[in-house]
Amino acid sequence: MVLLGAPGSGKGTQAKRLCQELGLTLISTGDLLREAVRNNTPLGVKAKGFMDAGKLVPDELVIGLIREKVSGLSGGFLIDGFPRNLEQARMLDEIADINLAVNLDVDEQIIVDRIVNRRSCKQCNEVYHLIAKPTREEGMCDKCGGELYQRTDDTEAVVRERLRVYKERTLPLAEFYCQRGILVDVDGQGEIDDVYGRILAAIKKFKN
Ligand code: AMP
Numbered sequence: 001m002v003l004l005g006a007p008g009s010g011k012g013t014q015a016k017r018l019c020q021e022l023g024l025t026l027i028s029t030g031d032l033l034r035e036a037v038r039n040n041t042p043l044g045v046k047a048k049g050f051m052d053a054g055k056l057v058p059d060e061l062v063i064g065l066i067r068e069k070v071s072g073l074s075g076g077f078l079i080d081g082f083p084r085n086l087e088q089a090r091m092l093d094e095i096a097d098i099n100l101a102v103n104l105d106v107d108e109q110i111i112v113d114r115i116v117n118r119r120s121c122k123q124c125n126e127v128y129h130l131i132a133k134p135t136r137e138e139g140m141c142d143k144c145g146g147e148l149y150q151r152t153d154d155t156e157a158v159v160r161e162r163l164r165v166y167k168e169r170t171l172p173l174a175e176f177y178c179q180r181g182i183l184v185d186v187d188g189q190g191e192i193d194d195v196y197g198r199i200l201a202a203i204k205k206f207k208n
Contacts, residue, residue: 001078001098001099001100001101001102001203002079002082002083002089002092002098002100002101002102002177003015003078003080003101003102003104004101004102004103004104004170004173004174004177005103005104005105005106005188006104006106006108006111006163006166006170007111007115007159007162007163007166008106008111008112008114008115008118008159009104009105009106009111009188010104010106010114010188010192010195011080011081011104012028012030012031012080012081012127013127013192014104014192014195014196014199015028015078015080016080017192017196018078018196018199019078022076022078023075023076024075024076024077024078025073025075025076025077025078026077026078026080027066027069027070027077027078027079027080027082028079028080028081028125029062029065029066029079029080029081029082029084030080030081031080031125032065032069033047033051033057033062033065034051034151037051043061043064043065046058046061047061051152051153052152052153052158053158053161054153054158054159054160054161054162054164054165055161055165056084056085056165056169059085059087059088059091062082062084062088063088063091066079066082066091066092066095067095070095070096079092083170083173084169084170084173085169085170085172085173086172086173086176089173089176089177098177098182099182099206100182100184100202100203100206101173101174101177101182101183101184102184102186102199102202102203103174103177103183103184103185103186104186104188104195105185105186105187105188105189106188106189107189108163110189111159111163112156112159112160112163114129114132115154115159116154116155116156116159117129117130117131117132118150118151118154119135119148119149119150120148120149120150120151121141121143121144121146121147121148122146122147122148122149123141123144123145123146123147124141124143124144124146126141126142126143126144126146128141128142128148135148182206184202184205184206186198186199186202
């Protein structure tokens with residue numbers, strides 16, 4: 001299964017929960033790239049400029065990362081943030097049988113609000129929203145006590161560019177999976193639990 005949707009559509013939040021409840025390994029390309037940037041690895045050094053500008057990191061870097069992660073896995077997995085363009089979707093076909101693509105649909109203004117108010121934990125990557133999902137103690141992760149920060153690409157100017165890139169490069173994937181008859185559009189607005197329920201319903205419907 002792949003999860004599609006604009007930045008801020010809730011893919012990461014929903015992917016985490018799906019993995020916990022369905023016993024899948026979560027691979028988040030965004031988290032892996034941010035970790036590489038933090039650790040100043042050769043990959044991180046190459047990726048940073050693209051990420052800060054809201055652009056996609058070159059395919060060869062991301063595909064290398066996915067191949068490395070997936071090759072060490074034995075059970076099922078869910079990748080958050082991948083594929084982001086047609087080349088990546090074709091590469092994914094080489095290593096996995098994709099039989100469902102869930103597309104999270106969220107209004108653009110809601111996306112901008114979600115992203116500029118988003119704060120992430122430096123340690124465990126848990127995500128909060130300053131108003132809709134605040135932490136109990138300001139600036140501190142409820143789950144692990146880690147320090148919260150605002151991603152450098154979560155500013156309004158960068159979000160607009162990320163949305164432009166999304167429409168140009170990632171949105172065509174909906175058509176790609178639709179032509180195969182495996183695309184399901186899910187309303188990604190409202191409470192996290194409700195969106196999760198809609199995704200589960202889509203999975204069940206497809207299994208039958
Ligand atoms: P995300 O956390 O998924 O919003 O990703 C943050 C940033 O990481 C993106 O804006 C891209 O710069 C980069 N990135 C994440 N996944 C990919 C991917 N599959 N292909 C290219 N760049 C990616």
